Amino acid sequence: MALIDIINLRTQFPSEDGMVKAVDTVDLSVAGGERLGLIGETGCGKTVLGMSIVRLLQPTTRIEGRINYKGRDILKLKEEEMRRLRGREIAMILQNPTTSLNPVLKVGDQIAEAIRLHQGLGKREANARAVQMLQSVHLPDAAANANQYPHELSGGMRERVMIAMGLACNPEFIIADEPTKGLDIKTKMQIVELLREATLHKAMLMITHDLGVAGSICDRIAVMYAGELLEEAPSQDILNNPAHPYTQGFINSLPSRGLLPIPGTSPSLICPPPGCRFHPRCRMATKACEKKHPEMVQIEKGHLVRCHQFN
Amino acid sequence: MIEVYDLQKHFASGFIKKKYKSAVQSVSFSIEKGETLGLVGESGCGKTTVGRMLLRLIEPTAGRIVFDGLDITSLKHAEMRKLRPRMQMIFQDPESSLNPRMKIGESIAEPFRLGLGGRCSRSEIRNQVQELVDIAGLNREHVNRYPYQLSGGQNQRVVLARILAINPEFIVADEPTAALDVSVQAQILRLIMDLKSEFGLTMLFISHDMEVVRHMSDRIAVMDKGRIVEIKSSKDS
Numbered sequence A: 001m002a003l004i005d006i007i008n009l010r011t012q013f014p015s016e017d018g019m020v021k022a023v024d025t026v027d028l029s030v031a032g033g034e035r036l037g038l039i040g041e042t043g044c045g046k047t048v049l050g051m052s053i054v055r056l057l058q059p060t061t062r063i064e065g066r067i068n069y070k071g072r073d074i075l076k077l078k079e080e081e082m083r084r085l086r087g088r089e090i091a092m093i094l095q096n097p098t099t100s101l102n103p104v105l106k107v108g109d110q111i112a113e114a115i116r117l118h119q120g121l122g123k124r125e126a127n128a129r130a131v132q133m134l135q136s137v138h139l140p141d142a143a144a145n146a147n148q149y150p151h152e153l154s155g156g157m158r159e160r161v162m163i164a165m166g167l168a169c170n171p172e173f174i175i176a177d178e179p180t181k182g183l184d185i186k187t188k189m190q191i192v193e194l195l196r197e198a199t200l201h202k203a204m205l206m207i208t209h210d211l212g213v214a215g216s217i218c219d220r221i222a223v224m225y226a227g228e229l230l231e232e233a234p235s236q237d238i239l240n241n242p243a244h245p246y247t248q249g250f251i252n253s254l255p256s257r258g259l260l261p262i263p264g265t266s267p268s269l270i271c272p273p274p275g276c277r278f279h280p281r282c283r284m285a286t287k288a289c290e291k292k293h294p295e296m297v298q299i300e301k302g303h304l305v306r307c308h309q310f311n
Numbered sequence B: 001m002i003e004v005y006d007l008q009k010h011f012a013s014g015f016i017k018k019k020y021k022s023a024v025q026s027v028s029f030s031i032e033k034g035e036t037l038g039l040v041g042e043s044g045c046g047k048t049t050v051g052r053m054l055l056r057l058i059e060p061t062a063g064r065i066v067f068d069g070l071d072i073t074s075l076k077h078a079e080m081r082k083l084r085p086r087m088q089m090i091f092q093d094p095e096s097s098l099n100p101r102m103k104i105g106e107s108i109a110e111p112f113r114l115g116l117g118g119r120c121s122r123s124e125i126r127n128q129v130q131e132l133v134d135i136a137g138l139n140r141e142h143v144n145r146y147p148y149q150l151s152g153g154q155n156q157r158v159v160l161a162r163i164l165a166i167n168p169e170f171i172v173a174d175e176p177t178a179a180l181d182v183s184v185q186a187q188i189l190r191l192i193m194d195l196k197s198e199f200g201l202t203m204l205f206i207s208h209d210m211e212v213v214r215h216m217s218d219r220i221a222v223m224d225k226g227r228i229v230e231i232k233s234s235k236d237s
Helices: A046-054 A079-085 A107-119 A123-136 A142-146 A155-167 A185-198 A211-217 A235-240 A245-252 A287-291 B047-054 B077-086 B104-113 B122-135 B140-144 B152-166 B182-199 B210-216
Strands: A002-015 A018-031 A035-039 A062-069 A090-093 A173-177 A203-208 A220-225 A228-234 A297-300 A303-305 B002-013 B019-031 B036-040 B062-067 B087-090 B170-174 B202-207 B219-224 B227-233
Touching: A002 A046, A002 A203, A018 A035, A018 A046, A018 A203, A018 A228, A035 A046, A035 A211, A046 A062, A046 A090, A046 A173, A046 A203, A090 A155, A107 A123, A107 A142, A107 A155, A123 A142, A123 A155, A155 A173, A155 A185, A185 A211, A203 A211, A211 A220, A211 A235, A220 A235, A220 A245, A228 A235, A228 A245, A245 B182, B002 B047, B019 B036, B019 B047, B019 B202, B019 B227, B036 B047, B036 B210, B047 B087, B047 B170, B047 B202, B077 B087, B087 B152, B104 B122, B104 B140, B104 B152, B122 B140, B122 B152, B152 B182, B182 B210, B202 B210
Parallel strands: A035 A203, A035 A220, A090 A173, A173 A203, B036 B202, B036 B219, B087 B170, B170 B202
Antiparallel strands: A002 A018, A002 A062, A220 A228, A228 A303, A297 A303, B002 B019, B002 B062, B219 B227
16 A cells, blocks of 8 residues: 555645646655655646645645545644654655755754654753764764754755754655755765665655656656656656656756757746647647647556557 | 966965965866867866866966967956956856846847947847847747746856857856756757857866766866866767
């Protein structure tokens, strides 16, 4: 049974120009111990999807559908109950450690704060545990690093602190939002290795636009475009045998796969194109694609695609 | 076009008891006219410092930089300024390269208004701006928007249009796609390649991504801890 089951999720928030449909009717599930990669361009709604799960969005946001965690719909939980779940069972490793860490608090104290809150440990024990956590993410001198402020650490070290914080309360499900953004290749591979090690017996949703990173760590990959999922398959199938023209274009734009761009720009989430959302940029688009919105169909076991050529 | 001899940079910190940190130690290379040299290395290896020193945005501690036969290492401020239109830089973060209070069209028109591309009338400027907007793959309606209303990729296109307005001969591109998605990165890198061959530009392309550098460069210089450890043709790597 799936650990987390997202059914018909729609997340919208108001803006000056109208409702932004950031997540539009998404179905997705993650099994216990599974690592799922959520891939997509900036602004496709992948972070909002992650934030919807932990319910860390503006109060004006409208979330519809169901998110069943261990059989319980967490969208129906009271804020009080949600707070107990967050961090302890479902943890989010936020994007961009530079702005997500508190610049005026020592990193050790920031981790200890979460531990005291969720596990009810005393100050000294929590601090000791924080140092332990920093050790577990392989900071060179954990005890000294705990006494440092975020600006004293490098980008890779700050990302390690974020991961330590996310893991501090031993959650079962981890959402990692762009954990390798802005890191150089060597540091990136170290962080991927660390995440692999840290999530060995846990479930993870990894949000990223880096297909290489997702491919090397995730069991399955879901591709998101303009608020909806276009393809979902085991990682190797996505990388070697992508079915959707968007996924193919995305892979071909990697420097190692030819650096061939997809023409055009990603559509607005306020009024997405009619029919298939990708049709204005698609090299295979036909008349049908302009009119009819394609459904997700299964083309192989575990390989789902939303494209008219498979209907 | 560009020759660099034994370039060094030490950064000093502290006030009374100064500490020196050596960012670049003895770097030498040359770039032929119309060639792209890729400069690749981990973050903190000194590649950005080298790029900035070439344009003298950072003063080198020692060494010599020769641009088109002219030693620019000790040029005075005013002389350097006259030279600047011929050498330009593309920075990592397009948003911080653009004036947030200027509309895109004004930003692109600025070099013309300053007379950097020769004197021109207002209608000439408008035509030039439109032409550059097309070349950079922007929409004409973008001209009336502000940088915050555009995406990162679109803003980097604006930066490119602005640089072309000055009509430089030499460009230092410092991780121009580090802040962009892979799909947008491919678009921008293709655009830079096209513009480079169309305008016959000479370029130093800085990146930590070997794959990207291989696509963009004729030769590749690998930097590690402030030194160039290898220069090779991009076909050999």
